[in-house]
Amino acid sequence: MKVGFDSVDKRFEDAQKDRGKIREEIQGVRGEIQGVREEMRSGFLNVNARFDILEKDIKEFVTHDEFEDLMGRVQYIERKLGIESGKSI
Numbered sequence: 001m002k003v004g005f006d007s008v009d010k011r012f013e014d015a016q017k018d019r020g021k022i023r024e025e026i027q028g029v030r031g032e033i034q035g036v037r038e039e040m041r042s043g044f045l046n047v048n049a050r051f052d053i054l055e056k057d058i059k060e061f062v063t064h065d066e067f068e069d070l071m072g073r074v075q076y077i078e079r080k081l082g083i084e085s086g087k088s089i
Contacts (some may be wrong), residue, residue: 017065078085 075085077083
């Protein structure tokens with residue numbers, strides 16, 4: 001009977017060691033995920049900042065009135081050439 005209990009104790013100890021290793025691996029994976037998450041967040045913030053700059057530059061380059069005028073001209077040309085723009089006039 002003692003041999004049986006010793007065998008169970010050994011398996012229990014092995015399971016505890018394995019559990020500790022698994023816990024360490026999970027913590028490592030969590031750290032990696034957090035690092036990737038921060039890199040992605042930083043990347044998106046950079047992209048958004050660049051879009052903000054582009055939007056500002058475009059607004060300074062072409063006024064709303066100029067844009068509307070150009071759209072009217074394009075629509076006129078499309079009608080004359082029989083081009084369907086896909087957008088209702």
